[in-house]
Amino acid sequence: METNQYQVGDNFDEMFAKEGQVRPHYQEFLKLLGKTTSKRMSHLQYSANKTQVAMGMTFNVYHDNQGMEKILHLDIIPRIIAHQEWKKIEAGLKQRIHTLNLFLQDIYNDRKVLKDKIVPEDLILGSKDYLKPCEGLTPPKGIWCHITGTDLVRNNDGNYYILEDNLRCPSGVSYMLESREIIKRAYPDLFNKLGVMPVSDYPVKLLKMLQFISNKEKPVVGVLTPGIYNSAYFEHSYLALQMGVELVSGVDLITKGKKVFMQTTKGLEQIDVLYRRIDDTFLDPLTFNPHSMLGIPGIFEAYKAGNIALANAPGTGVADDKAVYAYVPRLIKYYLGEDPILENVPTYLCREEQDRKYVLDNIEDLVVKETNAAGGYGMLIGPKASKEEHAKFRDLVKNNPTNYIAQPTLSLSTVPTLTDNGLEGRHVDLRPYILYGQEIEVIPGALTRVALKKGSLVVNSSQGGGSKDTWVLYN
Numbered sequence: 001m002e003t004n005q006y007q008v009g010d011n012f013d014e015m016f017a018k019e020g021q022v023r024p025h026y027q028e029f030l031k032l033l034g035k036t037t038s039k040r041m042s043h044l045q046y047s048a049n050k051t052q053v054a055m056g057m058t059f060n061v062y063h064d065n066q067g068m069e070k071i072l073h074l075d076i077i078p079r080i081i082a083h084q085e086w087k088k089i090e091a092g093l094k095q096r097i098h099t100l101n102l103f104l105q106d107i108y109n110d111r112k113v114l115k116d117k118i119v120p121e122d123l124i125l126g127s128k129d130y131l132k133p134c135e136g137l138t139p140p141k142g143i144w145c146h147i148t149g150t151d152l153v154r155n156n157d158g159n160y161y162i163l164e165d166n167l168r169c170p171s172g173v174s175y176m177l178e179s180r181e182i183i184k185r186a187y188p189d190l191f192n193k194l195g196v197m198p199v200s201d202y203p204v205k206l207l208k209m210l211q212f213i214s215n216k217e218k219p220v221v222g223v224l225t226p227g228i229y230n231s232a233y234f235e236h237s238y239l240a241l242q243m244g245v246e247l248v249s250g251v252d253l254i255t256k257g258k259k260v261f262m263q264t265t266k267g268l269e270q271i272d273v274l275y276r277r278i279d280d281t282f283l284d285p286l287t288f289n290p291h292s293m294l295g296i297p298g299i300f301e302a303y304k305a306g307n308i309a310l311a312n313a314p315g316t317g318v319a320d321d322k323a324v325y326a327y328v329p330r331l332i333k334y335y336l337g338e339d340p341i342l343e344n345v346p347t348y349l350c351r352e353e354q355d356r357k358y359v360l361d362n363i364e365d366l367v368v369k370e371t372n373a374a375g376g377y378g379m380l381i382g383p384k385a386s387k388e389e390h391a392k393f394r395d396l397v398k399n400n401p402t403n404y405i406a407q408p409t410l411s412l413s414t415v416p417t418l419t420d421n422g423l424e425g426r427h428v429d430l431r432p433y434i435l436y437g438q439e440i441e442v443i444p445g446a447l448t449r450v451a452l453k454k455g456s457l458v459v460n461s462s463q464g465g466g467s468k469d470t471w472v473l474y475n
Helices: 024-035 038-055 083-107 121-125 173-186 190-194 202-212 233-243 299-304 316-320 328-336 353-361 387-399
Strands: 058-060 069-071 074-081 147-149 151-154 160-164 221-224 246-248 253-256 259-264 267-270 273-276 309-311 366-370 379-381 404-408 414-419 422-431 433-436 440-442 447-450 466-472
Touching: 024 074, 024 190, 038 069, 038 074, 038 173, 038 414, 074 083, 074 173, 074 414, 074 422, 083 147, 083 160, 083 316, 083 328, 083 433, 083 440, 173 202, 173 233, 173 447, 173 466, 202 221, 202 233, 202 273, 202 309, 202 433, 221 233, 233 246, 253 299, 259 299, 353 387, 353 404, 379 387, 387 404, 414 447
Parallel strands: 074 466, 221 246, 221 273, 273 309
Antiparallel strands: 058 069, 147 433, 151 160, 151 422, 253 259, 259 267, 366 379, 366 404, 414 422, 422 447, 433 440, 447 466
């Protein structure tokens, strides 16, 4: 397949330098591309699409009226990350997760960070994700954020920046695992030749972590799903199957004597650990949202009594608020006495007068985000927006400044992507997954999300994004 027509553009390209030279860790892949016809690549892409459908790798889009089930388009050109680059990413993520865990323990207990005015008290205690019932709690083994999906982007300078932390119910890991299986079939000999680190043991590591946070020798583990209509139901069922544990919903569980039981054909069976894929406030209608039809009445009391472990712990959402994100570099310094290994994207807090003035004056050049929104919603990309949208967001910021942050428009690195016109660069981000059990472990792979529309910076699957397999090299 021809690559000499590929346009690098003004962005950092993962495969090619500005001069058109291939980066060292992509050389073997480029050789293979040179021996593969365009027709063959198109056939491989078609096969990948069909395999995704056959595997049931679909998700639901709540805001789409054209039908709910969609595949997360998997592009067959992988994103390859050199070993040394990955070591820095890994170290930076471990540092960050360690800090966020200390922060969560602190704000629900001693609140030293608030007393020392490192983070504004009203930002935390006034957050809708701060859960008052969690005050005074220490979760099993002192771990709050067991499973994290942290989003990173790479800017023109070639450096990785943290875009956001996902500590509640981070999704997408099943796509990382299944994508690897599909792409391995497309390039069967290249994995060994390049020395690509495996990700297939993730379900085993996840299960070990879930077992570790129980105080029982052989705990009964389950995955708690909201049900078949949830956007990530494929992932819930996939992970339960891969771990060999029960997939349960609220109607399958009851509490008795501050313990949680599954209703089975043989009667009640106690469950000791739940990997919950339900939002905090829907977990228990007796403690949180009284209208929740998804949760289990009394489960929070069982949790407080130490009779069930929950991953992630309730209350973690306050640490991935986009406004709290801006303070994480200060938190790293405060708790660990270290400088951040991975920097945040520069962030303007609209709650602060000077920042707000800058945002209102420069909204055309900035990305403005709602602090509690996700999935690419509640967001303005200034350079791509109309004057009417600029005016609308100015009003939103003025009326509720605490609810908004702003960031410069990053260029986002590109990766060659198969299109109808051959290979073209498309913008990507990176979501590695981190498990926190006996130790903090970063899985040596990631979900690379791709903005499939030419020139677009929106990689979210709910808004037309796709994905790539991510290869981390041993050497």
